[in-house]
Every structure is written in structure tokens, then in C-alpha cells.
Amino acid sequence: MKSRDTLVRLKQFQVDEKRRRIAQLQQMIAEFTRMANELDREIANEEQRANISDPSHFAYPTYARAARSRRDNLTHSLSDLRAKLATAERQLEEASEELSKAKSQEVRDHAAERMVDIVAERHAAERGEGFRRV
Template identity: 40%
Template sequence: MRNRESLIRLHRFHVDEKRRKLAELELMLQEFRARERELEAQVMSEQKKAGISDVAHFAYPMFAKSVIRRRQNILTSIEDIDRQIEAAKEEVANAFRELKKYEIVEDNRKRRHRKEVMRVEQMELDEVAIGIHRRQ
């Protein structure tokens, strides 16, 4: 019995760890999206200052060009994190299914044990009742 409880605790721990990993990835994704918005705002600001929005223009500010490259790197990172999040969600789902298997097995065992205890108690009560009935 102790082993089953330990096994269930272990699987709960695994599920919690996978959920924490997923939460961290989602937080990273939010941070990258915030960076992307900040960079986009910086590019717009620089374009307004320079009065040029054509990236191919020779006078286009170097700052804006570097920001656009950084934004592209961030978008690539966002795509990568999205893939990692999907994989992490699948891991959480699998770990949760595995945990549920152990919990169901343990619940069934406890239910069978309670039924057996109740059956034994009922048999004892029946014997007492029969003994009382014979004495009368």
C-alpha cells in the first residue's frame, strides 16, 4: 500500500513539474511578444523621425534596420517556443493520464477493501443476531 501511495505521489510530482515547465514557456512567450511590440513601436518611432519607411532606401536609419533584424529573431524565437509549448502540453496530458491510471487503480483497491470489510462486519453482525435469536 505504501508503494502505491509513493508511486501516486511521484506521478503527481511529475505532473506538477511538467505544468511548471509549461507555465515557464508560456511566460517566456509573453515576454518575447512584449519585446516584439516594443521593437515594432521603436521602428515606427524611428521611421516617423526620419520620414522614411522604405527599407531599401539608402538613408533608412541603421537603427531601424537592426531593430527589424532583432524583431525577426524574436519572431523566430516565438515560433520555437510555440512548438515547445505544444510539446509541453502533450507531456502534461500524458503525465496526467498516467497519474489518473494509478489513482483509479488505488481507488478501486480501496473500494474493494471497504466492501470486504463491510462484508466481514455484516457476517459478524449476522452471527450475533443468529446467536441472539437462538437464545430466545
């Protein structure tokens, strides 16, 4: 059945696309985490150099204040990306289930087709005719 084959290919494409999306999100999360950790180290170095670790202190280093702001933005973005990743993983699971159902239906359809062919062959043989599938 052509329509069933097309459906299986469509479902497979959807599963593959969701896997690519998950890989992309994981890569972004790893990169943002690396950047946030790097900013943490830079903040600590700047605070140590200035010997001031209180951000509300009037002489707190400007670079450390800016780095904190960037790190906080990255942390917020990370939480958003993790939520998107969780959603994408649920969508992948759903798409995988749909693909599995479509594949099992395709197998059943092929088996039913084959059974029809076998019955037709037997019927044709009983009548002394050759079987020709149309």
C-alpha cells in the same frame, strides 16, 4: 499499498512539473511578444523620424535596421516557444491521464483491501475469534 501511493505521488509530481513548465513557457511567450511589439513601435518611430520606411534604401536608419533584426529574432524564438508550449501541453495531458489512472487504481486497491478485511472479520467472527490485521 505503499508502492501504489508512491506511484500516485510520483505522477502528481510529474503533472505539477509539467504545469510549471507550461507557466514558464507562457510567461516567456508574453515577454517576447511584449518586446517584439515594443521594437515594432521603435522601428515605426525611427522610420517616421527619418521619413524612410524602405529597409533597402541606402539612408535607412541603422537603429531601425538593428531593431528589425532583433524583432525578427524574437519572432523566430516565439514560434519555437509556441511549438514547445504545444508539446508541453500534450505531455501535461498525457501525465494527467496517467495520474488519473494511478489514482483510480489506488482507489480499487484500497477497496479490495477493505473487502479482504471485511471477509477476514466475518470469518474470524464465525469461528469466535477476534480479528487482528497483520
